[in-house]
Amino acid sequence: MKMTRIFAAAIAALGFAGTAAAFEGDQHPPKEHHWHQDGPFGTYDTSAVQRGYQIYQEVCASCHSMDLMRFRNLGQQGGPFASDEFDNPNDNPIVMQIAASYTRVWDIDEVNDDGDPVERPGLPSDAFPAPFANEQMARASNGGAYPPDLSLIVKARSHGENYIYSLLTGYYDAPEDSHLSPGMYYNPYFPGAAIAMAPPLAEGIIEYADGTEATVEQMAEDVTTFLSWAGDPHMEKRKQMGVMVLIYLLIFAILVYLAYRQVWANVKH
Amino acid sequence: MSGPSTYKPGSGIEKWLDDRLPIIRLGYDSFVDFPTPRNLNYWWTFGGILAVFLMIQIISGIVLAMHYVAHEDYAFESVQRITRDVPFGWLIQSMHANGASFFFVAVYLHMFRGLYYGSYKAPREVLWILGVVIYLLMMATGFMGYVLPWGQMSYWGAMVITNLLGALPFIGDALREWLWGGFSVGQATLNRFFSLHYLLPFVIAAVVGLHIWALHVPGNGNPVGLEVKSKKDTLPFHPYYTVKDGFAIIVYLLIFAVFVFFLPTVLGHADNYIEANALVTPAHIVPEWYYLPFYAILRAITFDIGPIDAKLGGVLAMFGAIGILFVLPWLDTSKVRSMRYRPLTRWFFIFFVVAALGLGWCGAKNPDDFVMGIEGFKFLYLGQFLTFYYFAYFIVILPLMGIIEKPKERPASIEAAVLGSDKA
Numbered sequence: 001m002k003m004t005r006i007f008a009a010a011i012a013a014l015g016f017a018g019t020a021a022a023f024e025g026d027q028h029p030p031k032e033h034h035w036h037q038d039g040p041f042g043t044y045d046t047s048a049v050q051r052g053y054q055i056y057q058e059v060c061a062s063c064h065s066m067d068l069m070r071f072r073n074l075g076q077q078g079g080p081f082a083s084d085e086f087d088n089p090n091d092n093p094i095v096m097q098i099a100a101s102y103t104r105v106w107d108i109d110e111v112n113d114d115g116d117p118v119e120r121p122g123l124p125s126d127a128f129p130a131p132f133a134n135e136q137m138a139r140a141s142n143g144g145a146y147p148p149d150l151s152l153i154v155k156a157r158s159h160g161e162n163y164i165y166s167l168l169t170g171y172y173d174a175p176e177d178s179h180l181s182p183g184m185y186y187n188p189y190f191p192g193a194a195i196a197m198a199p200p201l202a203e204g205i206i207e208y209a210d211g212t213e214a215t216v217e218q219m220a221e222d223v224t225t226f227l228s229w230a231g232d233p234h235m236e237k238r239k240q241m242g243v244m245v246l247i248y249l250l251i252f253a254i255l256v257y258l259a260y261r262q263v264w265a266n267v268k269h
Numbered sequence: 270m271s272g273p274s275t276y277k278p279g280s281g282i283e284k285w286l287d288d289r290l291p292i293i294r295l296g297y298d299s300f301v302d303f304p305t306p307r308n309l310n311y312w313w314t315f316g317g318i319l320a321v322f323l324m325i326q327i328i329s330g331i332v333l334a335m336h337y338v339a340h341e342d343y344a345f346e347s348v349q350r351i352t353r354d355v356p357f358g359w360l361i362q363s364m365h366a367n368g369a370s371f372f373f374v375a376v377y378l379h380m381f382r383g384l385y386y387g388s389y390k391a392p393r394e395v396l397w398i399l400g401v402v403i404y405l406l407m408m409a410t411g412f413m414g415y416v417l418p419w420g421q422m423s424y425w426g427a428m429v430i431t432n433l434l435g436a437l438p439f440i441g442d443a444l445r446e447w448l449w450g451g452f453s454v455g456q457a458t459l460n461r462f463f464s465l466h467y468l469l470p471f472v473i474a475a476v477v478g479l480h481i482w483a484l485h486v487p488g489n490g491n492p493v494g495l496e497v498k499s500k501k502d503t504l505p506f507h508p509y510y511t512v513k514d515g516f517a518i519i520v521y522l523l524i525f526a527v528f529v530f531f532l533p534t535v536l537g538h539a540d541n542y543i544e545a546n547a548l549v550t551p552a553h554i555v556p557e558w559y560y561l562p563f564y565a566i567l568r569a570i571t572f573d574i575g576p577i578d579a580k581l582g583g584v585l586a587m588f589g590a591i592g593i594l595f596v597l598p599w600l601d602t603s604k605v606r607s608m609r610y611r612p613l614t615r616w617f618f619i620f621f622v623v624a625a626l627g628l629g630w631c632g633a634k635n636p637d638d639f640v641m642g643i644e645g646f647k648f649l650y651l652g653q654f655l656t657f658y659y660f661a662y663f664i665v666i667l668p669l670m671g672i673i674e675k676p677k678e679r680p681a682s683i684e685a686a687v688l689g690s691d692k693a
């Protein structure tokens with residue numbers, strides 16, 4: 001029937017209307033990179049998430065917070081240090097050790113009997129410590145720029161992982177006709193192509209615990225994978241359940257369709 | 270409801286209850302024995318689909334409200350906490366956010382169905398008007414719901430839409446401040462939007478009750494647009510349409526599940542994963558996709574019309590685009606309901622659907638960009654042309670066509686159409 005086809009085309013068109021994102025002026029479209037977590041069955045590459053956490057911890061965390069993260073997240077199902085032995089991530093020794101490596105006042109409302117804030121080693125339930133107490137302090141230390149929180153950064157940018165990866169590997173010498181203000185760096189993947197963040201990754205700035213060679217591309221891929229996991233920690237569970245739900249609904253649909261044929265078998269319509 | 274009740278209480282307790290509160294009788298007459306035209310196609314299944322989605326939204330929404338914090342400092346984080354730490358919170362949140370989109374897809378298909386098959390014509394005007402009321406309530410509910418996660422698009426979308434009220438003469442500023450509960454979108458706005466977002470779905474449910482009541486007086490329309498004339502034209506709702514609607518609902522849920530589980534963020538906007546910030550305006554503020562056609566109409570009026578300035582003109586056009594649906598039953602002068610028998614108007618309708626989608630496209634784009642890169646052909650101009658057609662369809666084409674168009678010959682009855690007198 002003609003109308004059916006027209007509506008089908010209409011729905012398809014709706015799908016496209018919202019997605020296309022415009023790139024302003026000098027901004028380059030992001031590089032196309034393949035991700036282990038892509039596709040309906042894609043999972044996070046656990047060793048990449050582990051290496052990525054190391055990069056975050058040793059490099060990014062000096063300027064960028066991850067306010068939504070708790071240490072226990074690292075040990076939960078699907079996390080980089082998840083272990084079958086420890087169902088409860090709060091009992092996971094790796095997580096406990098990471099948390100305990102930070103000693104500070106975690107909560108100004110947590111006071112001793114004299115009313116003074118308590119300084120203590122971190123627990124798995126504590127949040128990732130932020131590098132700056134507030135936005136003003138962050139700006140004062142970064143030439144006026146505010147390093148964004150990274151908890152959701154992959155979801156918060158169109159083109160997600162590809163954008164972050166492109167940005168981290170996208171520092172080039174500025175073309176001669178560009179007018180970079182002092183303290184700005186040329187990066188054509190950033191809107192406006194001038195970014196206040198100095199190139200964060202350089203060959204060999206890190207020694208990977210697992211012996212992987214620390215090239216800029218490798219580090220960019222690893223930290224992006226880590227950030228992707230951090231923004232969507234239940235992705236694997238979501239996809240697994242999705243497959244089961246689709247199979248269930250498909251069988252259900254077939255059964256109901258057969259019932260429909262049966263009920264309508266002797267009726268003209 | 271329509272026709273005498275055929276319900277016979279099957280047991281003593283049913284008889285006892287039937288003499289006191291005939292609620293089983295009501296259910297039986299409305300959803301079991303209800304005579305339904307035998308020729309309904311799948312476009313008639315969206316009513317049932319919409320009822321299911323209203324329930325999905327209400328139930329998932331109540332669970333979300335148990336964990337949500339309507340405070341400008343905590344709202345964003347509380348929604349993220351739901352997706353991270355609440356057991357299955359990621360699922361409930363994804364169902365609710367994507368459910369809104371699927372609710373709107375279904376309502377648009379339901380409305381286009383009504384426009385194509387003339388479901389708004391006598392004796393179903395009140396049924397149609399109640400439907401438009403539901404649609405308006407859905408728009409308000411969806412808009413306020415989108416504000417609650419308190420991301421950048423939530424905040425700035427709320428800012429743009431509430432600022433429209435400021436365009437109204439004399440009362441505009443006062444009205445806007447009254448709605449905000451302050452001098453800008455802020456804590457008071459968020460709190461009241463949460464309250465109203467919780468309230469309105471129940472108002473929708475009540476109007477849906479009236480909508481179904483108004484449906485059950487004249488009964489369903491149908492693809493050939495003829496009234497039911499004899500028992501042979503109809504089938505009991507159960508099992509014929511319960512099983513057909515059921516199949517359609519499951520297929521629709523299947524598509525829904527693909528989005529909930531595999532594409533949970535694709536219908537949203539990346540900027541809404543950045544917490545609301547009154548000091549940073551996003552590069553492009555776009556509403557959710559289901560408002561885009563009206564957003565395009567709003568932006569199409571860039572010129573003053575007499576004493577009405579462009580801004581107010583845009584606001585009036587946007588509300589007028591929905592308002593005109595209320596009087597549609599009296600604008601369409603044709604006695605023929607179904608477009609199947611209206612050879613000319615049918616094409617105008619098809620172009621109307623294209624125009625509505627095209628307006629959605631314009632709404633998503635920057636008005637000053639060029640359509641498909643064609644130099645000089647701005648999205649603004651396309652939007653203006655399609656806005657013109659949108660209104661012309663209702664104000665000029667439908668009234669005129671009823672007079673000048675010669676409809677095709679129609680079958681004698683639904684039964685005749687079904688039994689293949691090759692007129693359908």
